[in-house]
Amino acid sequence: MPSDAAPPPTDAPDVSPYDALLLVGFGGPEGPDDVVPFLENVTRGRGIPRERLVEVGAHYDLFGGRSPINDQNRALLAAIREDLAAHGIDLPVYWGNRNWDPYLDDVVTQMARDGVRRAAAFVTSAYSSYSSCRQYRENLAGAAGAAAEAGLEPPVLDRFRVYFNHPGFVRPNVEAVLAALRELPEEARAGARIVFVTHSIPTSMNDGSGPTGDAYRSQHLDVAGVVADEVARTTGTTHAWDLVYCSRSGPPQVPWLEPDVNDHLAELSAAGVPGVVLAPIGFVSDHMEVIYDLDTEALATAAELGLPAARAATAGTHPSFVSLARDLLLERAAVERAAAAGVDAPGAELPDRPALGDLGPCWDRCAVDCCPNPRQWQPVAGGVDA
Numbered sequence: 001m002p003s004d005a006a007p008p009p010t011d012a013p014d015v016s017p018y019d020a021l022l023l024v025g026f027g028g029p030e031g032p033d034d035v036v037p038f039l040e041n042v043t044r045g046r047g048i049p050r051e052r053l054v055e056v057g058a059h060y061d062l063f064g065g066r067s068p069i070n071d072q073n074r075a076l077l078a079a080i081r082e083d084l085a086a087h088g089i090d091l092p093v094y095w096g097n098r099n100w101d102p103y104l105d106d107v108v109t110q111m112a113r114d115g116v117r118r119a120a121a122f123v124t125s126a127y128s129s130y131s132s133c134r135q136y137r138e139n140l141a142g143a144a145g146a147a148a149e150a151g152l153e154p155p156v157l158d159r160f161r162v163y164f165n166h167p168g169f170v171r172p173n174v175e176a177v178l179a180a181l182r183e184l185p186e187e188a189r190a191g192a193r194i195v196f197v198t199h200s201i202p203t204s205m206n207d208g209s210g211p212t213g214d215a216y217r218s219q220h221l222d223v224a225g226v227v228a229d230e231v232a233r234t235t236g237t238t239h240a241w242d243l244v245y246c247s248r249s250g251p252p253q254v255p256w257l258e259p260d261v262n263d264h265l266a267e268l269s270a271a272g273v274p275g276v277v278l279a280p281i282g283f284v285s286d287h288m289e290v291i292y293d294l295d296t297e298a299l300a301t302a303a304e305l306g307l308p309a310a311r312a313a314t315a316g317t318h319p320s321f322v323s324l325a326r327d328l329l330l331e332r333a334a335v336e337r338a339a340a341a342g343v344d345a346p347g348a349e350l351p352d353r354p355a356l357g358d359l360g361p362c363w364d365r366c367a368v369d370c371c372p373n374p375r376q377w378q379p380v381a382g383g384v385d386a
Contacts, residue, residue: 012088015333017340020092020111020119021084021325022157023077024104024136027097028067028288034100035060038067041099045375056249059292070100072285072316073124079322080122087326092116098139108143112152119155120332121382122325124284126164127198128215128362130205133162134371140381158336159382160328161362164219165226165355168324169315173223173281174230176312180277181235183310188275192308193240193268194231195261196224197298198282199289200245203255205374211367217243217257222357224281239277246293261294262301265309275308285316327354335364 029038035057036050043053060067077095084091092114096107111119121140125132137159144154163169181189198220209216220243232238244264248256259267261278268276278298280290294311302309315321334351353361366383 012090013330014337015089015091015329017118017336018091018120018158018329018333020094020114020116020155021080021329022107022111022119022121023073023080023093023095023325024121024123024140024159025073025095025097026069026124026287027100027103028069029060029100030066030070032061032065035065038100059288062296063288063291067288068286068291069288070097073097075317076124076285076322079317080325083322083326089326089329091329094119096143098136104139104143105146108140108154108157109147109150109152112147112150112154116155117153119157120329121157121159122328123159126162126169126284127219127282128162128371129201129209130371130373131201132199132216133159134366134373134380137366137380137382138373138378141379144381145379157381158332158364160332161353161364162219163324163328163362164223165357165359165361166324166327167354167356168320168327169284170223170226170230170356171320172315172318173227173279173312174234175318176314177227177231177277177279178234180279180310180312181231181239184275184277184308188308190237191273192275192277193242193273194224194228194277194279195264195268196220196227196241196243196279196281197246197261197294198243198280200248200256200258200260202250202374203257206257208372208374211363211370215371219359220282222359224279226357227279227281243281246298247289261298265298265301265305265307269302269305269307273307275310276302277310277312279312280314283314284321285314290314332364 029035036053039053039057073095081093094107094111096102096104123136140157144157147154177194184192206216207213224243228241244259244261245257246261278294283290299309331351331353338350355361
């Protein structure tokens with residue numbers, strides 16, 4: 001039976017110098033017995049008592065002791081492979097996690113065994129901070145070290161630029177907010193407030209984020225404004241919006257970014273706001289922070305307040321987000337070829353670097369002091385200090 005699928009193009013885009021793409025995830029438990037060991041991996045070196053980890057792990061019990069994040073990454077991995085093939089790009093795509101199987105150390109070692117020499121790394125985190133960028137780069141460097149310890153030549157690992165303002169990430173978030181607005185009662189829509197939510201981090205970490213500080217908060221504010229403006233352009237209605245935070249942890253005497261989403265919902269209700277859309281702009285898929293902190297806690301708070309609320313979807317496997325991986329791959333490959341040839345060499349023109357909002361496209365290689373480790377310096381991949 002003939003296939004209805006269009007054949008791949010005959011002229012394959014140039015992805016050199018890369019011979020592989022690496023999808024880099026956070027990782028998550030896949031069963032009840034995995035929960036505490038996973039949390040121990042995440043918090044290693046922080047001195048958090050096991051009893052506290054058991055307490056936090058109880059959140060996973062509501063979902064069968066399983067995080068959705070690995071399944072999300074499996075779906076994204078399959079979608080990226082399909083997208084590359086459909087565009088004539090014959091490139092192996094690997095997947096490795098920081099904190100759970102498949103571990104980055106094992107995957108990068110396998111890449112070395114497979115003969116991979118240079119890979120582009122697509123990190124499932126869109127913003128700049130230690131925990132959302134540099135820590136991944138530390139793990140990539142550690143994985144390359146593990147391959148070297150196994151007697152193999154590790155591949156060079158280049159992390160894509162952070163992509164919070166890339167159209168491929170912005171578009172799914174705009175569509176998700178529009179869909180969530182339609183879920184609200186009709187009488188609540190026009191005056192509904194868009195509450196953009198991201199993971200809180202210590203204020204000191206935000207102060208050190210990016211090359212000059214405050215990048216984490218500023219990047220969220222920039223893209224939230226872009227999404228809100230596009231929603232207004234599409235609907236003809238301008239919605240007030242806020243940036244709030246979830247998933248605060250750590251000792252209470254250490255300041256973290258605020259306000260908390262639940263506290264903010266109470267304030268909006270007291271102010272007479274008729275409805276809210278919770279837009280998890282800080283997450284690329286339905287992490288535990290989304291399905292517990294928002295779908296469970298925040299929506300329960302809204303219900304108790306009598307405040308109509310709808311949660312917008314994350315980017316997940318939206319076609320625009322899937323194609324973002326290909327766009328960034330081709331962009332970075334062209335950048336590296338131009339750098340190798342010299343920017344004045346024939347054919348060494350730099351590619352377009354699409355970015356929405358006021359901040360522009362971010363740097364490809366991080367500076368030495370970008371998003372510093374709050375505890376101690378560690379080797380990193382993908383920077384000018386690498």
